[in-house]
Amino acid sequence: MDVGFSMTNSGPGLEPPFEQAKKVIQKFIQRQVFAESKDELGLVLFGTDRTKNPLAEDGQYQNISIYRHLMIPDFELLEEIEHQLQPDNQHADWLDALVVCMDLLQKETMGKKYERLNIALLTDLSTPACADQLDIIIGNLKKAGITLQFFLPFPVDADAEADGAGDGASQRHPPPGGKGLSREQKQGLDMVRQILTSLDDEDGLEEVHSFSDAMEKLSIFKPIERRPMAWPCQLTIGSSISIRIVGYKAVCEEKVKKSWAVVEAESHHKDDVKRETVFCLNDDNETEVEKEKTIQGFRYGSDIVPFSKVDQDQMKYKSDGKCFAVLGFTKQETICRHHFMGSQVIKVFAPKDDEHAGVALSSLIRALDSLKMAAIVRYAYDRRSNPQVGAAFPCIKKRYECLLYVQLPYMEDLRQFTFPSLENNKKFAPSETQLSAADALISSMMLVREDEDGEKEDIFKVNSIPNPQFQRLFQCLHHRGVNPGTALPPIDPWLRRMLDRPQAVSACCQGPLQEMKRRFPLKEVLHKKEQKTSAHVFGNSDDPDAKKLKIDEQDKFSLGEISEGNVTSVGSVNPAKDFHTLIQQKTIPFDQACEQLTRRIEQLLGNRSTEYYMKTITCVQAFREQAIKTSNAELFNNYMQSLKKGVPDRNLQEFWDLLVQDALTLISKDEEEGSSVSKQEACQFLLFEEKMEEVATPPPEDGGDVDDLLDMM
């Protein structure tokens, strides 16, 4: 990379070539690092103030320094580039630098196996180069089999344009530098052409890239490389025909290779965290049992059948090894596209070295293709794996022929749902004008267009879009790796753009969309049918206010929530707090949380001591608060009624006095609309006197038993 003086020059408002080149290199290394590629990489800077290379003697090869020798790139290198790489004030002959690179490659690859040697030269060509040795250099490049790539701040044809089209054209297309190319640059460019065309007659110039171009291409992280694994097997038809085949996974959802390890928050050490799984009985105390005292079982409907692993292995379905056996042939149209199962497509070829198998397979492929049929096969990967039933479709391409295997469903996999008819239903049937509006929309939004030559162009090819998940993950990893302690960056705009509707289409479809909106009145149903689920009965989730509240709360409590850990039930240590957390996190339904809380309250009251009473009071308080918040006044009020009834029998007068002190009474209408209790009634409620029976709100259920009440919930 050229870090010389001229690289910092740039037109106003433009990024200097140095910064661009640095980004190109960063992106390149980043790609290598995240692809975990084993490729080795060195970095030679030229135009440096210092000179550090083995060829530097007698004033030759000055201002060139080897920054990094050939090795597998790592984060250290990325960090160094980010923080240390600075433009210097010298300049150096880029051809000299090239020679240093060649020397580096040759010396450091000695004794190593390699597939390819490549030098990428990033420079603005502003330094005059000495062309004397050009032929020798080219000769050496050829001899060593080194390929060359040039990265320049301007496109390679920039000067041709400026020369040929005169001033008018060059003003319309100013080269990225903001000024025309200097004489040195033109000369340099000529030399670049000379080198590249002599290395490769035809495609030589394709190896010259502009920085901006390269940035765009390099922004995309390298797809994770996987070597296709061959799966040799025999395709059989009946008992006597067998054809040797090799299967390869051709399409398969690629997952991120690495998973996240759990590390201790302070030390960031994985070894500091130990995961332990314990078994416990389903009783109140959650009695733990040892692993040795547990056995394996399975559910068979309502029964649980103990079924040890040994027995299971002995009795389970046994398949007899790998298999690709034809069960029969069927018309392709009998196989529904939406019945494809599994997560992969396998391409089946004949082995490379077996031409007889090739001919046999070819005759099957061609026969199926001309009859529009497919083979239904039993496929088993190996002895341990479950057999599948799938379809093998013929696939004939210009360069090869193969079978495409896709898994098909078993009877158990299918769900036969019946849906209401749409087109035969007068209510939903669209009118002619509506249909034509839909038709116009489709026309305006076609992603495959024909140009004048009748050639079709697909402007939104999903299978050339990189998986955004990986791109985003690596972007964030890189950011965090280089700038630890800072917030994660937003999603790259180019990535967003790639996932959105193409500009060309969204411009075209405006009109038809407006027409659609006019033609199809959409009306929100006001009286939304309430689903009869606990969430609705207790009305805490679909109420927009409640939702807003929920979100607010989440924001507010998110920190507390994290430190809280995972609360899954109302414990006995701090029941009120657990209850709060449960409600906020919505881990369990409100009514269940209440049930758990009331159970704890009953437990606490059973102790009959002031200390426990205090705890109980906080529970009641919490219950009351949440009940108001979630408009569940009735639930709380009912409980209080039953609690009150129990006071004389259970000798809880002392507790009741505490309640009176804290004025923890029924929730009145004033506090919550859903309550049927007036303020006055609420005040009277706490008074314990003979008049109690006359308290206006009749308890809905006669028995004051908590359990009854819970059943009611």
Added chain:
Amino acid sequence: MADWNAYYQKEDDEVEQEEGEESAGDYKNSGRDSLVFLVDASKEMFIKGEDGEPSNFDMTIQCVRSVYTSKIISSDKDLVALVFYGTEQSKNPRNSFKHVYIYHDLDCPGARRVQDLDGLREEKGARLAAEIMGSGETSLGDALWCCSNLFSDMKLRLSHKRLMIFTCRDDPHGGDGARDRQARTKAADLKETGVVIDLMHLTKPGGFDVSLFFCDIVSPPEDESELGLQLEPCGKLEDLKKRVRAKEMKKRAQSRLTFSLGDGMNIAVGVYVLARTATKPPAVRLYSETNEPVRTKTRLFHTQHGSLLLPSDTKRAQVYGNKQIVMEKGEVDEIKKFSDPGLVLIGFKPMSCLKLHHHIRPALFIFPEEEQVTGNSCVFTALLQKCSERDVFALCKLTPRINTPPRFVALVPQREVLDSSQVQAAPPGFHAIFLPYADDIRTLDVHECPTANDEQVDKMKQIVHKLRFRYRSDAFENPVLQQHYRNLEALALDLLAPEAIEDFTMPKLNMMDDRLGSLAQEFKDLVYPANYNPDSKTAAKRKPAEAGGAVPKKPKVEISEDELRAHVAKGTLGKLTVPVLKDACKQFGVQTTGTKKQELIDALTAQLDK
């Protein structure tokens, strides 16, 4: 519109997640599905068909049994009951209803129940039924009342209630108006409480006239079309099973999403799973002393001071390029978020752009949700109709739930298909086919293979022709699952050996060979040379290597005795590589047992020191 924008997840589509489990996070949908079979046990039901065809009763029982077993496999939390009416004997709580016999109370089906049903099948089953229940007077009203008690007595919360009536009598009360009236009232009550009543009418000589009585009993069809009642009665077991299966499961949207066409035009759609790989349910851990299930708790400990670690005490990390990169759990989730859940229309493409190999996971099904926004279905239908006519699919970006990266799907139009007896064979809607990203497509180095000539292809065509059959997606049972459940059944019922399964995935070799006859040999003669054996793969594999003149992998490094002695003297044998040492061993006739470097060195040293 913000309201139905609210997304909630109904069912997790992760295969790992157990399906039937009422997940703790989502309680909106908790509650059990329940299904009551109300079966006519009158004499007419036991009349055998011509040519020894099973009686209606027998068919019904077989059908109920298949529902039981499929419930056990696919949704073991659902509740099922079996009630007979028109019996002589009565069996119901307090026996308040005459001629109603509750054979199975509303509960999860188990092994015992399946066995019970087996007892009612065929000839001896009919005898058993006559013995314990007999046939007597009919009062459908009482029967319905009894069933409604079954539903209302249930302690668990029921999310979906369905009642299926199996009968071959279109006029059960023989013109008794009072009883007809009572039955109608009771049916209305049931429907009021959210019970869906279906009629599975069976063949009757002279034809079953639904309009006579049952049209007032059953629930109106969902879409208010007249389709429901014009059904032919079921004559065949297969038909009956199909019809029952279509109804027995409550269809559930996996999620509800907004489908935005652009420019603020949004419609609400439900996402359904019509096909998902059924897997063996995970094993349950049981306490060996009581056989009661145990729960598992996973805790994190600090290795050094042994204290419990809360989730907040941990972070997530990955190592790349020798550097550990650490993030908060929340950040890890956030990275996966691109946009809010929803389905966004990108554009349309001709169907020819959807290639066979565009497959990474099973498809989903998209159907409009009219309940929240009216007019939805109309837009949807128009799009469906037009896409289908123009043979295009809609390309959409699907974000199925929060914190999930987007995937692109092809919405393939599916018009409604009815089978010969007017039962829906394919529902109308869009199939969402998942499309692969660039990363999902692997590059294979393909090699050119010789192609077959016309004669060979023609011979294969004959073979293909001989082995034609009509593929049906529900024709194959999963032998692994079936075997597993048979095993459980055998253990649960203390049977000596599990019932044998028929493995439909095995090729029927004898039949195939018979059909092919001499074709197989003729084909082989055409494509294979005389001495070729496709089954001996090892022999064939080695051949090209030998033919290529045995290219040695690496030039052998010979080492002279002097050099070796020098190394031994200096103690620098370790500098040599293992292959060199091995060769040296061979050269000096040293017997080595090990292949480890040190062992080789020791052996050599011992030999040369002599």
